[in-house]
Amino acid sequence: MSLTAKQRVFVEEYLRTWNATSAAKAAGYSEKTARSIGQENLTKPDIAAEVKRRLSERAMPADEVLARTADIARGDLTEWIDADGRLDVPALKAAGKGYLLKKYRVTRRTHTTKGGDETETVTTEVELYPADAAHDRLMRYHGLYNDKVRVTDWQDEVIDLLRRRELEPADVRAAYPDLADDIFARAGIQVHVDDRPD
Structure with a gap:
């Protein structure tokens, strides 16, 4: 309809x-x-x-977000800079890479000299998005930061084995009768009555 x-x-x-x-x-x-x-x-x-x-x-698909972020991280406009150092903005836009520019401004000023001659000064400002911020986003996406330090002890290893079902609760109870209930609670495992010793 x-x-x-x-x-x-x-x-x-x-x-x-x-x-x-x-x-x-x-x-x-x-x-x-x-x-x-x-x-x-x-x-x-x-x-x-x-x-x-x-x-x-x-909406922008995730692949496109990553590709654009990678382009910003690379921050390379050399393909669109001519021999005189001018940025070819129309060619940049035609290539679909206009998003690389954060700011682009051309300022023209005309000055008149004492002799009456006019001169023109052209100033071009180009600013890209910060590459370091894009690098940071990509590193976080790929899990390349290792800023968390995990201290493990033998109980953490027992818990991990329980969770992966490589160790039976009955074996843990037999080996560590005083600590077993705490280990099961930390592992998120509910122990049935038949797993307890008689």
Whole structure:
């Protein structure tokens, strides 16, 4: 089923404002009913499906996020810099790499000398997103930080063996009768009555 004209306007406004009441008003619903209609519209299957479809079109998949972050971490624009040191912004955009630029500004100033001659000074500012922040994100994603130090003792090893089912609770109880209940609790294991000694 296709959306009505009012519903299409509602979806557009909702995606712009994230406010169901104002989206309903913009779609032409009355001030009195805008709040309830707005909430109701979000529960209608056709409208909800359209909102979800539109959001998925806008969303950036994880692979693309990682690729862009890697490009920022590399911070390499040399392919788009000509022999005179000028950045070819149209070529950069055409290559789909415009997102590498955080700031690009060209300032032209004309100066008149005492003799009446005019000279022009062109200043170009280029700023990239910080590569170190991108490196940090990638390192965290790949789990390359090892800033947690874990001290293990023999009980941690017993707990690990219990969790992996490489050690039976009855064996632990036999070997460590005074500590067994504490070890089972730390391992998150419930011991049945038949595992206890007679």
